[in-house]
Amino acid sequence: MKLHEYQSKGLFARYGIPIPKGQVATTATEVRTIAKELGGWVVVKSQVLVGGRGKAGGIRLAKSPQEAEELAAQILSMEIKGLPVRKVLVDEAANIKSEIYLGITNDRAARKPVIMASAAGGIDIEEVARTSPEKIVKVHVDPLLGLKEYQARDIALGIEMPRELWRTFTQITFGLWRAYLECDATLAEINPLVITEDNRLVALDGKMVLDDNALFRHPDLAELRDLDAEVPSEIEARKYGLSFIKLDGNIGCMVNGAGLAMTTMDIIKLFGGEPANFLDIGGGAGSDKVAAALRIILTDPNVKAVLFNIFGGITRCDEVARGILTALAEVKPVVPMVIRLVGTNAEEGRQLLAQANMITAETLADAARKAVAAVSQATGGFPA
C-alpha cells in the first residue's frame, strides 16, 4: 500500500525526522491562508500516488499567498497520469544547498533490508542506479540485529556528508529505520533530504510503501489507503480477500492459485484470446468467496466468456462448485462459461455442476481453446 507524501512525512516527523512546516489543503482558498501563515514563500505539491508529479506541473513554487492560491487552483483541477488531484500539500520553501537520497527497502536477493544513499539526490534513484551505480552507497542491515550506529556513519562518510552534520544525519537515518521497521514498510524513502543554506537537514519529500500482509498489525495505517488510486472492482475484490487485477481483454478468469491464474492468462493469449482479469480466489476458498468473485468478473461489460480453472489442493472443488451455483442463481449470466475442475473433490464438484449448462474441459489447453472459441462465436468471429 502506497502512502501519500504528506502521510509519509507525517510518519517521519513522528520518528524525529525534520520536515518542512506545512499543511494539507483541498481548496485554493485554504492554500492562501496556509501560505500566509507560512510567510508567503511556499511550495504547492499535488498529492497523487504516481511518480513524475514535478514534470507534470504538479509541484510549483509560489512567492506570495496570492500566487499560491492561483497555482493551487490550477493543480487541484489537474489529472496526473489519470489520477485526479484532490489534495495539495503546502510546504514552506527551503533554500537548498544540496540534495541527498536516503531510502530503506527490502533486498530480496540478500534477504535483508538495505539502506541506500546518494549525494545525487532529488532525482529518480532507479535512473541513478542504472546510469551511475557507483554514486549509490548501499548498507545491508542484519534483520536480527537492527541498524548499528557505525553503519549510519559509514553511509554519511560514503556520501561525503559534512562532518558537522553527521550527528543529525545519524538521527535521521535511525528515525527512518524505525519508521521502516515499526510501520512494516517495504520502502521508506526521503528524496530529497536537503542541506539548507543555513546548514540544516530537512526531508523535503518522502515516500512510504507498506506491506499489505502486515496491515493487520497497523489498523491506523490501513485507514490511510487512498481508494482514488484503485480500480473499483479491485477494491470490491479485496473486501472478500480475493486477489484481482483488472485487464483489458474479454475472457474473465477465475482460478485458484496465483501461478495458475497467471498461466491461465498466458495460455488464453497463446491461443489468440485476451484475458479480462487476473483472479486468484486463494487457497481454501469457500462458496461465498467464489460467488463474490463471479459477481465481480461479470460486472465488467467487456467480459464475453468466463473461464473457470480450478485445480483442487487446499481448495475443494465441491466448495467452488457450490459458490458457482450460488452466484449463478443470483447473477444469471448470459455469457458462455467454460469450466475445468481437477484435484481435491473434483468429482463431487462436477456432479454439483452437471445441471448448470456450462462447457466442460479436461485440460488447461482445452479449456483455453474453448473459451477463445466461445468468445469468437459470441462476437461473430471477431475475437477481442
Next chain:
Amino acid sequence: MSILVNKNTRLLVQGITGNEGLFHTQQMVAFGTHVVAGVTPGKGGEWVLGNIPVFDSVKVAVNATGANTCVSFVPARFAADSIYEAADAGVPLIVCITEGIPVQDMMRVRNYLDQKGVRLVGPNCPGLLTPGEAKVGIIPGNIAIPGNIGVVSRSGTLTYEVLYALKMVGKGVSTCVGIGGDPINGTNFIDCLEMFNADPDTEKVVLIGEIGGTDEEKAAEYIAKYMKKPVVSFIAGQTAPPGKRMGHAGAIVEGGSGLAADKIKALNAAGVSVAAHPEEIPSLL
C-alpha cells in the same frame, strides 16, 4: 530415493486442529505419511483422527514422538512464531504452507534459520510430495506417480497442473518441492537443483518459475555450470502487467526486473527447454 521427505519422515502438524490443518492431516494420513503428532497451543491432550496425539508445544511433541519434520498451517499472524518454535525444538526440516506472512517477519525468520542450520520450505507453498512414500503439505496425492523426474516450483496449483500432465502420459516423479511464492523464502531453486543433482533416482528436473525477483536467472547460472541432468522449465506471467503484484507477494515486475522474458532467455542460454504452456512439459522431457 528422493529428496527431503520419504518413508522415514515422522511428521508433526502445527495447527492440526484448524480447518485446513485437520483436512490436510486426513489427506496426508490417507496418503500413507507417518503423521506422529500435532500441535495446537491450548489443545494438548486431545486426539485427532483417533490416534494422532495433540500437544501444546513443539518441544514436548518432538520429545514424545521423535518427529523429524514439521508442517505449519498456522495463520499468517502467528506463523513466524510457529517456525521459530519448530526450529528451537530442534526440528531440522520445517515446511510452512501459510500465505500472507509479513515480509519483515520472513527476513528475520530466514536469517535466524540460516544461523541455526535449519531448512525451511516455503512459506506460501504447497509443500512436498514423494509419490509412494510421503506427502507433507497440500499437494493432492493422487496426481503424481513414482518415477525419476524431480519437480521444483514457486507455485502451488500450477505445480499440480504439471504433475497431472506428467501422470497423464505415464511419467513419474521422484520428489516435488513447492518452494513458495513469497519474496523471501527458505529453500530456493538452487538448493533443490543441488539435491536433485545428487539424487541417484532423479534423472531429469522440471523447474517452474514465475515473474518477480531473479531466482530463475541464478538457477540458470547454476544449471550452466553444475547441472548434470536435463532441465525443462515453464515461466508463468508472460502477460502480467508491470508494477502489479500477481497474487503471490513475490510475483511482481519492479523497476524493469523480474520479467518472464528475461528468465526464459537466461534459461534458454543455459540449455534449458522452456515450454510455451505447462501441458507441453511432458513432451520436452
